[in-house]
Amino acid sequence: MAKQLLKGNEAFAEAAVRVGVEGFFGYPITPSTEFLEYMAKRMPALGRGFVQAESEVAAINMVYGAACAGKRTMTATSGPGLSLMSEGISYIAGTEVPAVIVDVMRGGPGLGNIAPSQSDYNQMVKGGGHGDYFPIVLAPATVQEAIDYIALAFDLAEKYRSVVFVAVDGNLGQMMEPAELPPMRKLPEKPPEWAVYGAKDRKPNILTSIYIDPPDEEVVNIRLLKRWMEIQKNEVRFQEHSLEDAEIGIISFGVAGRVALSAVHTAREEGIKVGLFRPITLAPFPKKAIEELSKRVRRILVVEMNTGMMLEDVKQAVGGRVPIEFYGRIGGITPFPDEILDEIRRVNQNNENIPDGMERVEWLERLEERIARGE
Structure with a gap:
C-alpha cells in the first residue's frame, strides 16, 4: 500500500x-x-x-x-x-x-x-x-x-x-x-x-x-x-547507526533516539566519530550488544527523556569498561538536536574518568544552567 x-x-x-x-x-x-x-x-x-x-x-x-x-x-x-x-x-x-x-x-x-x-x-x-x-x-x-x-x-x-x-x-x-x-x-x-x-x-x-x-x-x-x-x-532487537568506527557511542531509545540521530549526523560532519545504538526491545534489553559496543568505543553517552532509568541497565551491561555520561530532559520536555550536539562535543573533549553516580550530578548542574539561560 x-x-x-x-x-x-x-x-x-x-x-x-x-x-x-x-x-x-x-x-x-x-x-x-x-x-x-x-x-x-x-x-x-x-x-x-x-x-x-x-x-x-x-x-x-x-x-x-x-x-x-x-x-x-x-x-x-x-x-x-x-x-x-x-x-x-x-x-x-x-x-x-x-x-x-x-x-x-x-x-x-x-x-x-x-x-x-x-x-x-x-x-x-x-x-x-x-x-x-x-x-x-x-x-x-x-x-x-x-x-x-x-x-x-x-x-x-x-x-x-x-x-x-x-x-x-x-x-x-x-x-x-x-x-x-x-x-x-x-x-x-x-x-x-x-x-x-x-x-x-x-x-x-x-x-x-x-x-x-x-x-x-x-x-x-x-x-x-x-x-x-x-x-x-x-527476541532482542536494536538498531546501530555510524558505529563502525565510532569513538563515542550514544545509547538512546524512542523519540529521544530519533533526535540523537540528527545530532549524530551533524557531529559526523564536524569530524567527531560518534554513532547511535538504539534499543528497540527495552525488554529483553540488548545487554550483550551493548557489552560488545563498550569494547569498541572510548566513551558512552546515554540520552533519555527521564532522569536516567535506562542508564542503570546500560551501566550493568557496560560493567565499568568505559566511562558513561548522561543527558536527559524531564518533566515533559523533549531535547533538541542542538542540545545533544553540545553534549557530544563536550564528551568528545572529555577524557576524565567519571566516578559512578557522578554522571547524574554533573548532568543536573548543566541542565539547571541551561534552564537558567532560558534554553
Missing part, C-alpha cells in the same frame, strides 16, 4: 484493527485518548468488541477476560492509567494469556502534565505489578515503526502467551508523518486450544493466576522464567 499522512494515535489504532484486534477496552487519558476515540468508531463498525470502561481498573480486567477467551485484545493508556492497570497486568501475566498495551507516555510523577516523556520506563521494563513476571517492551521511534510494532506486539504476545507493551510518548501519539498501514488480516476462525470457550465433547480449560500451594506457584514461576530466557535468546 502507498504511504499516507497519518496521525500517530489514529495510525496505531488502525494498525491494531488491521492485524486483527477483536476487543479494545479502555478509558480516556491524554495523550492517548485519540486511540480510544478512533476505536470507538472503528471497532463497532466492524462488529468487533469495544467498551469505554468506567475506569482503567475495569478496562484492564476486561482485557483479561477477552484474553482468556482467546481473543486478540488490547488497551491504550498513559502513565497514571498504567499505574491503575498494574494489578490487572500482573494477573494477565500470571495466567499466561496474551495481551497488548500501548503506553503513550506523559510527564510525571503524579498527575504531571500531558507533554511527552519517557518516565514510564521502569514501570514497563521492570514489571510494574506484583510478583515475578517479565513483559516484552517495544520502543518505536517513528509513526511507521509504531505501526509495524503493533503487529509485532500481537505476534509476540501470542507466541509466548505474554504481556507486550508498545512504549511511545506524546510526541509519537500526536505527530503526523507519512507511513504505510498493513493489509487487513482475517480474524481467526477458532480460538487457540488453551483458551476458555465452549467445552462440549472435551475437557474444560482452566486459566488462573492463583496457586495456593507454594510448590505449585514455584512451578509456574519457573515456567515463566524459562519462557523469558527463551525470549531473551530470540
Whole structure:
C-alpha cells in the first residue's frame, strides 16, 4: 500500500484493527485518548468488541477476560492509567494469556502534565505489578515503526502467551508523518486450544493466576522464567547507526533516539566519530550488544527523556569498561538536536574518568544552567 499522512494515535489504532484486534477496552487519558476515540468508531463498525470502561481498573480486567477467551485484545493508556492497570497486568501475566498495551507516555510523577516523556520506563521494563513476571517492551521511534510494532506486539504476545507493551510518548501519539498501514488480516476462525470457550465433547480449560500451594506457584514461576530466557535468546532487537568506527557511542531509545540521530549526523560532519545504538526491545534489553559496543568505543553517552532509568541497565551491561555520561530532559520536555550536539562535543573533549553516580550530578548542574539561560 502507498504511504499516507497519518496521525500517530489514529495510525496505531488502525494498525491494531488491521492485524486483527477483536476487543479494545479502555478509558480516556491524554495523550492517548485519540486511540480510544478512533476505536470507538472503528471497532463497532466492524462488529468487533469495544467498551469505554468506567475506569482503567475495569478496562484492564476486561482485557483479561477477552484474553482468556482467546481473543486478540488490547488497551491504550498513559502513565497514571498504567499505574491503575498494574494489578490487572500482573494477573494477565500470571495466567499466561496474551495481551497488548500501548503506553503513550506523559510527564510525571503524579498527575504531571500531558507533554511527552519517557518516565514510564521502569514501570514497563521492570514489571510494574506484583510478583515475578517479565513483559516484552517495544520502543518505536517513528509513526511507521509504531505501526509495524503493533503487529509485532500481537505476534509476540501470542507466541509466548505474554504481556507486550508498545512504549511511545506524546510526541509519537500526536505527530503526523507519512507511513504505510498493513493489509487487513482475517480474524481467526477458532480460538487457540488453551483458551476458555465452549467445552462440549472435551475437557474444560482452566486459566488462573492463583496457586495456593507454594510448590505449585514455584512451578509456574519457573515456567515463566524459562519462557523469558527463551525470549531473551530470540527476541532482542536494536538498531546501530555510524558505529563502525565510532569513538563515542550514544545509547538512546524512542523519540529521544530519533533526535540523537540528527545530532549524530551533524557531529559526523564536524569530524567527531560518534554513532547511535538504539534499543528497540527495552525488554529483553540488548545487554550483550551493548557489552560488545563498550569494547569498541572510548566513551558512552546515554540520552533519555527521564532522569536516567535506562542508564542503570546500560551501566550493568557496560560493567565499568568505559566511562558513561548522561543527558536527559524531564518533566515533559523533549531535547533538541542542538542540545545533544553540545553534549557530544563536550564528551568528545572529555577524557576524565567519571566516578559512578557522578554522571547524574554533573548532568543536573548543566541542565539547571541551561534552564537558567532560558534554553
